[in-house]
Amino acid sequence: MNRLAAAPVRRSGRAHADATWTRTWIFDLDNTLHDATPNIFPHINRAMTEYLQSALGLDADSASELRRNYWKRYGATLLGLMRHHGTDPYHFLWHTHQFTNLASMVVREPLLRSTLRRLPGRKFVFSNAPVHYARAVLKALGITDLFDAVFAIESTRYRPKPDAHGFLRLVRTNNLRAQRCIMVEDTLVNLRTAKKLGMKTVWVSREKRAPCYVDVKISNLSELRRRLPQLA
């Protein structure tokens, strides 16, 4: 008998892990899938300040202070504007997230696309940003096709992370089980909610230490592949 011919085909450990992988990835967008700090956040902050100046008749300093104040108090400038000034969220988000050349402003990891492609499992984006912007960033990064869906602030009915409401809507809408999801985020408070709901948590950060509700801490997404055993 030809022993070689009779031997079962062995899968490599990695291929086997991919075939049995049942978890779903939920990625935050800004400062997780790309670095928004150098170009995009300053642009959005300027646009929000200008919006407040024009909508509320404020000078630049007062508008900037109010923007930061609402952001600190409510976690998003928009929520303060809706609560105290009846601002139309669609109008605000549209006018504060306009870019003439977004592709030149996104800063990404060099191997972002192949990093994501090599991760087994379905992938979603969950962002507190508006959907038109989230889609434009994914397009600029060249990774749109790697995600099943984009869940943006409109989908949370303007109850952004860390409110559990959006997480639960995302899970329900896509027939997911929170206990089988992995949330990948740069913002700790959002991971705390994810953990409370039973998700695994990945913190993208250069900090040395992580709180107990973080399962895995990485400084680059390229580290995710070798951390899979801790997230299975």
Ligand SMILES: [Mg+2]
């Ligand atoms: Mg973020």
